[in-house]
Amino acid sequence: MRFEITAKDAMGRVGKLQTPHGVVETPALMPVINPNIRFIPPADMKKYGAEILITNSYIIYRSRKLRETALEKGLHGLLGVDIPVMTDSGSFQLMVYGDVEITNSEIVRFQNEIKSDIVTPLDIPTPPDAEYGTAMSDLEETLRREKEAEEIHESYGHDNLLSIPVQGSTHTELRRHSAREANGLNGDVFAIGAVVPLLDSYRFADVAKIVLASKSILTPTKPVHLFGAGHPMIFALFTAMGIDLFDSAAYALFAKDDRYLTPYGTLKLEEIQYFPCSCPVCLNHTPEELRKMNKNERAYLIAEHNLYVSFEEIRRVKQAIKSNELFELVERRIRAHPYLIQAWREIRNHLELLEKHDPSAKKVFFYLGRESVFRPAVKRHQERVMQVEIEKDEIVISSDSGIPADFYLRPVFGVVPAELMESYPAGHAETYDDLEDEAYTVAVEGLKKFMDANRDKKIRLVVDDKWRRYLNEIQN
Amino acid sequence: MRFEITAKDAMGRVGKLQTPHGVVETPALMPVINPNIRFIPPADMKKYGAEILITNSYIIYRSRKLRETALEKGLHGLLGVDIPVMTDSGSFQLMVYGDVEITNSEIVRFQNEIKSDIVTPLDIPTPPDAEYGTAMSDLEETLRREKEAEEIHESYGHDNLLSIPVQGSTHTELRRHSAREANGLNGDVFAIGAVVPLLDSYRFADVAKIVLASKSILTPTKPVHLFGAGHPMIFALFTAMGIDLFDSAAYALFAKDDRYLTPYGTLKLEEIQYFPCSCPVCLNHTPEELRKMNKNERAYLIAEHNLYVSFEEIRRVKQAIKSNELFELVERRIRAHPYLIQAWREIRNHLELLEKHDPSAKKVFFYLGRESVFRPAVKRHQERVMQVEIEKDEIVISSDSGIPADFYLRPVFGVVPAELMESYPAGHAETYDDLEDEAYTVAVEGLKKFMDANRDKKIRLVVDDKWRRYLNEIQN
Numbered sequence: 042m043r044f045e046i047t048a049k050d051a052m053g054r055v056g057k058l059q060t061p062h063g064v065v066e067t068p069a070l071m072p073v074i075n076p077n078i079r080f081i082p083p084a085d086m087k088k089y090g091a092e093i094l095i096t097n098s099y100i101i102y103r104s105r106k107l108r109e110t111a112l113e114k115g116l117h118g119l120l121g122v123d124i125p126v127m128t129d130s131g132s133f134q135l136m137v138y139g140d141v142e143i144t145n146s147e148i149v150r151f152q153n154e155i156k157s158d159i160v161t162p163l164d165i166p167t168p169p170d171a172e173y174g175t176a177m178s179d180l181e182e183t184l185r186r187e188k189e190a191e192e193i194h195e196s197y198g199h200d201n202l203l204s205i206p207v208q209g210s211t212h213t214e215l216r217r218h219s220a221r222e223a224n225g226l227n228g229d230v231f232a233i234g235a236v237v238p239l240l241d242s243y244r245f246a247d248v249a250k251i252v253l254a255s256k257s258i259l260t261p262t263k264p265v266h267l268f269g270a271g272h273p274m275i276f277a278l279f280t281a282m283g284i285d286l287f288d289s290a291a292y293a294l295f296a297k298d299d300r301y302l303t304p305y306g307t308l309k310l311e312e313i314q315y316f317p318c319s320c321p322v323c324l325n326h327t328p329e330e331l332r333k334m335n336k337n338e339r340a341y342l343i344a345e346h347n348l349y350v351s352f353e354e355i356r357r358v359k360q361a362i363k364s365n366e367l368f369e370l371v372e373r374r375i376r377a378h379p380y381l382i383q384a385w386r387e388i389r390n391h392l393e394l395l396e397k398h399d400p401s402a403k404k405v406f407f408y409l410g411r412e413s414v415f416r417p418a419v420k421r422h423q424e425r426v427m428q429v430e431i432e433k434d435e436i437v438i439s440s441d442s443g444i445p446a447d448f449y450l451r452p453v454f455g456v457v458p459a460e461l462m463e464s465y466p467a468g469h470a471e472t473y474d475d476l477e478d479e480a481y482t483v484a485v486e487g488l489k490k491f492m493d494a495n496r497d498k499k500i501r502l503v504v505d506d507k508w509r510r511y512l513n514e515i516q517n
Numbered sequence: 518m519r520f521e522i523t524a525k526d527a528m529g530r531v532g533k534l535q536t537p538h539g540v541v542e543t544p545a546l547m548p549v550i551n552p553n554i555r556f557i558p559p560a561d562m563k564k565y566g567a568e569i570l571i572t573n574s575y576i577i578y579r580s581r582k583l584r585e586t587a588l589e590k591g592l593h594g595l596l597g598v599d600i601p602v603m604t605d606s607g608s609f610q611l612m613v614y615g616d617v618e619i620t621n622s623e624i625v626r627f628q629n630e631i632k633s634d635i636v637t638p639l640d641i642p643t644p645p646d647a648e649y650g651t652a653m654s655d656l657e658e659t660l661r662r663e664k665e666a667e668e669i670h671e672s673y674g675h676d677n678l679l680s681i682p683v684q685g686s687t688h689t690e691l692r693r694h695s696a697r698e699a700n701g702l703n704g705d706v707f708a709i710g711a712v713v714p715l716l717d718s719y720r721f722a723d724v725a726k727i728v729l730a731s732k733s734i735l736t737p738t739k740p741v742h743l744f745g746a747g748h749p750m751i752f753a754l755f756t757a758m759g760i761d762l763f764d765s766a767a768y769a770l771f772a773k774d775d776r777y778l779t780p781y782g783t784l785k786l787e788e789i790q791y792f793p794c795s796c797p798v799c800l801n802h803t804p805e806e807l808r809k810m811n812k813n814e815r816a817y818l819i820a821e822h823n824l825y826v827s828f829e830e831i832r833r834v835k836q837a838i839k840s841n842e843l844f845e846l847v848e849r850r851i852r853a854h855p856y857l858i859q860a861w862r863e864i865r866n867h868l869e870l871l872e873k874h875d876p877s878a879k880k881v882f883f884y885l886g887r888e889s890v891f892r893p894a895v896k897r898h899q900e901r902v903m904q905v906e907i908e909k910d911e912i913v914i915s916s917d918s919g920i921p922a923d924f925y926l927r928p929v930f931g932v933v934p935a936e937l938m939e940s941y942p943a944g945h946a947e948t949y950d951d952l953e954d955e956a957y958t959v960a961v962e963g964l965k966k967f968m969d970a971n972r973d974k975k976i977r978l979v980v981d982d983k984w985r986r987y988l989n990e991i992q993n
C-alpha cells in the first residue's frame with residue numbers, strides 16, 4: 042500500500058504516503074511553486090514545514106527553456122529540490138482561460154517523463170453552479186481522460202503516483218458518480234477539484250457538501266486532496282471531513298496583496314498593529330516596519346509568515362488527531378467565520394459516514410456548543426446503554442448524581458449506568474450550565490428509547506424541574 | 518494621569534501605564550521572577566515580549582544577601598533589568614503558609630526603598646468559599662493595611678505606583694465593598710486578589726463573577742490587575758471583562774512539570790507529537806528531542822515556549838481590541854474549555870456595564886453562537902430603531918430582503934430600516950442558516966417593542982414560516 046493510516050479522529054486521518062522521492066505525512070500542505078516566478082526558493086520550503094510541493098506541468102511544458110531543463114534534469118532538478126513534487130496538468134488554466142494548448146495524453150506523458158511524484162490528468166474543472174447538463178458532459182470527458190491517463194501512466198511502469206480528479210460542479214450526485222468511477226481506476230490519490238471559486242467567495246458549506254458527497258463514495262484507503270484549498274482557517278474543518286492533502290498558492294498570492302494569514306481569518310497588513318504570531322518574521326519585525334519596506338521585500342516576509350502559520354496549523358490538526366481532540370479543535374476553529382459553522386453543520390447529513398470512521402475510544406469530551414451533540418460518541422453511548430443487561434425488576438433513573446440510583450440522567454448523553462459514571466464518554470464529559478436545548482432534547486430522546494426497550498421493568502424517574510420541562514415535551 | 522486608554526472594545530482596553538522605569542502598554546503580562554531561583558534571566562524577558570516584570574519583595578527581604586543587594590543597588594540592579602518591575606508583598610506566602618514574618622508597614626517601606634515601580638500592601642488573601650464572617654474580618658484588616666500603605670507610600674514622595682488589592686473571597690458583595698474602598702484611596706492600580714485557587718480548579722465562572730462585581734465599582738480610569746492569572750487561555754476572556762494586567766508564574770511552574778501552554782489549554786509534553794507553534798523553540802526542536810533532554814534543559818525550553826505563546830496571545834488580544842473584534846476573539850477562545858463558556862456567560866448579568874464601555878462604532882459583526890446575542894450592538898440597534906421617525910401611516914416589514922419594504926426583519930437584530938441594510942451592525946452582520954432560537958427570540962422581542970412604539974401606524978408584516986413560528990410564541 043502506498044498510503045498507510047497511522048491515526049484517526051472524526052473523519053480525519055494521519056497517514057504516510059509513499060512517493061518516489063520519499064514518504065509524506067498527511068494531512069499535508071503542498072506549497073504551490075510557480076516555475077516562472079522567482080519567489081521563495083523551492084529548496085527553502087522544507088524550512089517552513091513542507092514535505093511535498095506542487096507545481097504546474099503545463100507552465101513548464103509551455104516554456105521551451107523550462108521544458109528542456111525538466112526533460113534533461115527532471116522536475117526535481119529543475120526546481121532544485123529532493124522532496125516529493127506533485128504536478129498539476131493545466132486544468133486550472135483551462136478553468137481560467139477556457140482553453141489550453143495541450144492534450145491530456147501529452148501532459149500525462151510529460152509529467153511521467155519529468156518524473157513528477159504525483160501525476161494529474163487534464164480534467165475539466167467545471168465551475169460551481171454549472172447547469173447539470175454541462176457539468177455532466179464535462180464530467181464524461183473528465184472520466185474519459187482519467188481512463189486514458191491511467192493507461193498511459195501504467196505504460197510507463199514508474200513507481201510514481203496518479204491523481205484521479207473528482208469533478209461534477211456543485212451537483213453532489215455528479216460528484217458521487219465521479220467518485221464511484223474514480224474508485225474503479227488504478228489511481229493513488231483522489232483530488233476534489235474546481236472548488237476554488239467557492240472558497241474564494243466563502244461558500245464553505247457548498248464545499249463541505251461536495252467533500253462529504255465525494256467522501257461518502259471514495260475508497261477510504263486512499264488519500265484525498267482538496268485541490269486549491271490553502272487557507273489555514275479551513276484545515277481543521279476539512280481534515281475532519283476526511284481531506285488529507287491541501288495545496289497553498291494562498292501563501293504567495295495573499296502576501297503579494299499585503300494579506301496576512303491566521304487560522305481564524307485573513308488580516309490586511311494595513312490594519313495590523315501587533316503580529317499575533319511567534320514565527321521568525323513576526324518576532325523580528327513590527328507591522329510598521331513591514332509597511333515601510335519596499336513591496337518585494339515585504340511580500341517575501343509576509344509569504345514566509347503565511348507559510349509558517351499554515352504549517353503550524355497543519356501540525357495542530359495532526360496533534361488533535363493523535364490526541365483524539367479533532368472535534369474540539371474543529372468546533373473552535375469554525376468560529377473563525379459564521380460560514381464555517383454552517384459548513385461544519387453539513388456533517389449532520391452524513392452522521393453514519395462520520396460514525397463509521399470516528400474511533401470510539403477517546404479520553405475527553407468537551408461540550409463546546411450545539412455542534413458537540415452530533416459527535417458519534419453521543420449516539421454510540423445511547424446505543425451501548427440499550428445493550429446493558431438489567432437484572433433488577435425495578436430501576437431508578439436520577440438526574441441528581443448525589444442520590445443513589447441505577448442510572449443517571451445526563452445532558453447530551455441521556456441515560457448513564459451508575460457504573461459508567463467515571464468512563465468515557467459520559468463520565469469524562471465536561472459541560473457547562475444553561476446548555477442549549479439540543480443538549481437536553483438529545484438526552485431525552487435517548488431516555489425515551491431506553492424506556493421503550495425496558496418496558497418490562499418498573500422505572501422510577503427522579504428528575505428536577507429543568508428535566509421535567511423537556512420530558513413533558515416528548516410525552517406530548 | 519498615569520494611565521491613558523488608547524483603544525477600547527467590549528470592556529477591554531489598550532492603555533499606556535507610566536512607571537518610573539518607562540511606559541508599559543496594557544493589557545500586559547508580567548512574568549514572575551523568583552529572586553531565589555536562577556531560571557530564565559530577567560534581562561532576557563524583553564526578548565519574549567515582556568514590558569514589565571513582577572517579583573516578590575518578601576522573598577528578597579527575607580534573604581539577607583538579596584535584601585542588602587536590593588537596598589544598595591535597587592530592585593532593578595538586583596535583577597539586572599531596566600524595565601519596570603512590580604513587587605508583591607508576601608500575601609501569597611501568607612495564603613500558603615498562613616503567616617509571614619513581616620508587617621505591612623515594613624514591606625511597604627522596603628518596596629519603596631528598593632524602588633519598586635508598583636508597590637503592593639500586605640493584604641490578606643482570603644481563600645475562595647471562606648465563611649462570610651471570616652472574609653469580612655479579613656477584608657477589614659486588608660482595608661486598614663491599604664490605608665496605612667497609602668500613607669507610607671505617599672510619605673516617600675516617589676513617583677512609583679501603589680497597587681490596591683481587592684479582596685472578599687467569593688462573596689461578590691464584599692468584593693464590591695472592597696472596590697468601593699479602593700476607589701477612595703490614592704492608588705494607581707487595582708489588583709483583584711486570591712483567585713488562584715479558583716483558576717487552578719478551573720472555576721472560571723467564579724472568577725468572572727468576582728471580576729465583574731469588582732469592575733462594576735472600580736473607577737474605570739485605573740488599570741486592573743488579575744493577580745495570579747497567567748494562562749494564555751484566559752487572556753481574551755478576562756481582558757474583555759476589563760482586566761489590564763496579568764502575571765505569569767505559570768510559564769515556569771508549568772515548564773518544570775513538562776506542561777506546554779497553548780491559548781486553548783495545556784498539553785503535556787508526553788502527549789505532544791507535533792508542536793502547534795512557530796516560536797524559536799518549537800521550530801528548532803521536535804517534542805521527541807525535548808523528551809530526551811535532561812530535565813533542566815527541557816524545562817528551560819518549555820518555559821521559553823510558554824513565554825512566547827503567552828505574549829503572542831497578548832498581542833492577539835491587543836490587535837482584536839484595536840480592530841474591534843474582541844467579542845469574536847472571546848467567542849472563539851472560550852471554546853478552549855466548557856467552563857470558559859460558562860464564565861463568559863456571566864456577562865449576561867452585567868449587560869449595562871458592558872454597554873457602558875463597549876464602543877458603538879465597529880466594522881463587522883460575526884455571529885458565532887448564542888453568546889453573540891448579548892453583544893451591546895444588538896441592544897443598541899434595537900434602541901436606535903425605536904428612535905427612527907416614520908412619516909408614512911402605513912409601513913411594510915418583511916423578512917424577505919428581496920421584496921421592497923420599509924423595514925426588514927433580521928435574526929438577532931430584529932427590525933432594520935431599509936436605509937440601514939448596508940450599515941453596521943445589522944447590515945454588516947454575517948450569520949449562518951439554522952441559527953439558535955435565541956437569534957430569533959431576541960429579534961422578535963425587538964419587533965414587538967417596535968410595534969408597540971408605533972401603534973398609531975398600520976404595520977404590514979410579510980414573514981416566512983420560520984418567523985411565523987417565533988411570532989406566534991410572543992403573541993401567546
Ligand SMILES: [Mg+2]
Pocket residue numbers: 200201202203227228229
Ligand atoms: Mg500508480
Ligand SMILES: [Mg+2]
Pocket residue numbers: 676677678679703704705
Ligand atoms: Mg502614587
Ligand SMILES: [Zn+2]
Pocket residue numbers: 316318319320321322323324346347349350
Ligand atoms: Zn508570523
Ligand SMILES: [Zn+2]
Pocket residue numbers: 792794795796797798799800822823825826
Ligand atoms: Zn512554541
